Amino acid sequence: MPYRSHIFAAAVSAVFCQSVGATEVTDQRGQSLSFDKPAARAIFLPMPAASTYMAINRSEHGIAGMNASSAVAMRDGILGKLFPGYAKIATNITLGAGTAANVESILALRPDAVFQWAAAGDDALAPLERTGLKVLGMRYGSQEDMAGYIAMMGQVAGKPERAQELVARQETQRRQIEAALAGVASQERPRVLYLARASDTFRVAGKKSYNDFTIRLAGGENIAADTPSSTTVTIEQILTWNPQVVLLGNFDTVMPADLYADPRWQGVEAVRSRKVYRMPLGGYRWDPPSQESALTWIWLADLLHPQRAGIDLRVSMRGWFDFLYGYALSDDEIDTILFAPENRRSAGYDRLLVR
Known part of the structure; x- marks a missing residue:
């Protein structure tokens, strides 16, 4: 099957069957649910999901609850400005950090759809389903997974065509980048290290992670590709890898200046050549999969x-x-999204900025 057909097959892995007065939605576990009308009180336990649903709806309305980490990204990024009603959305839907469901709090919100990671397993999903709630499993890791849950969200929101347009636009952009970098030889691919955390530990993204996909698509070599999708490593391992580029994720507070000043990092090529970059924060964090990927x-x-x-x-x-x-970004807003002050001292970043 040609790749373009494959990704659209993945996008509609939530199989939609229209009948009189009902829509059948098959989630990414293969479970089918029936909706008489678009969801008006959806809950999103996965962190990237709420902002994607807002993009499909072009509104914060229709969301009854979301992960507290999603709200932090909205507050710190630009989405809170675009959809100020986000601050009224409940965030007490998890048991502490992560995505474990607070069933009692979720029930109190009277949701008509609950989204949760399918990989969380039956132990995480069954308590919600036993209450009679409609629970939709989302898969994480690949671009195809994201295309699938975007399509699923679009159907639950009553906007399948818009969701499909989002998937199609992402695929077009992907093809454009692949074509532009088709001639990059393996020895021309910089050794890239993504750090999800660097303040108290070094957590990297390995094989089958979305960051691995992004690095390879952008013409880099994920230097941690032989590790599990998310794992902790030592500074000694990083020194051995000697990355040429380091990407700092948005789930931590570390900035390029911190690594430039850290004695432990002075032997790393990325530090010597000033190629440490904080990943942008727009409508959502740019390191995990999202509508802005x-x-x-x-x-x-x-x-x-x-x-x-x-x-x-x-x-x-x-x-x-x-x-x-439906928003026109100003130059100042673009620079803020790109972490202009924090990244300006890093190599080549000035050309992305205007201030």
Whole structure:
């Protein structure tokens, strides 16, 4: 099957059957649920999910509860400005950090749909399902997984065509980047390390992680590719790997200046060449999969291969924000999303900025 057909098959892995007065939605576990009307009080336990649903709806309405970490990203990023009603959405739906469901709090919100990671397993999903709630499992890891749950969200929201357009736009952008970097030889791919955490431990993204996919798509070599999808490593291992580029994730507070000043990192090529970058924060964090992932790909491809990528990041950001949110970004807002003050001292970043 050609890849373009394959990704759209994945996008509709939630199989939709229309009947009089009802819509059948098959989630990413293969479980079928019937909806008489679009969900009006959906709950999202996975962190990236609420902002994606907002993009599909172009509104914060229809969300009764979301992960507290999702609200933090909205508060610290631009989505809180676009959809200020986010602050009224309940965030007490988990048991502490993570995605374990607080069933009692969720029931009190009277939801008509609950989204949870399918990989959480029956122990996590069954307590919700035993209450009679409609629980939809989402899969995480690949672009195909994301395409599937975007399509599923679109059907639950009553906006399947918009969800399919989002999936199609991402696929078009992916193809454009693949074509631009098709001639990059293996020895020309910089050794890239993504750090989900670096303040108290070093947590990296290995094989079958979304960050691995992003790094490879953007023309890099994930130096942690032989490790599990998420694992903790020592500084000694990082020194052995000697990455040429380091990406700092948005689930931590560490900035490039912290690594530049850390004596332990002075022997790392990425520090010596000033190629440590904090990943942007737009409508959601740009390191995990989201409605803005195409912008992550463009941003990283531009940093790794500025002479080949050939896609204007700032123009792309304006186009994507108009499509996703109906919002016209200012130059100052783009620079804020790109962490201009924090990244300006890193190599090649000035050309992405205007201030």
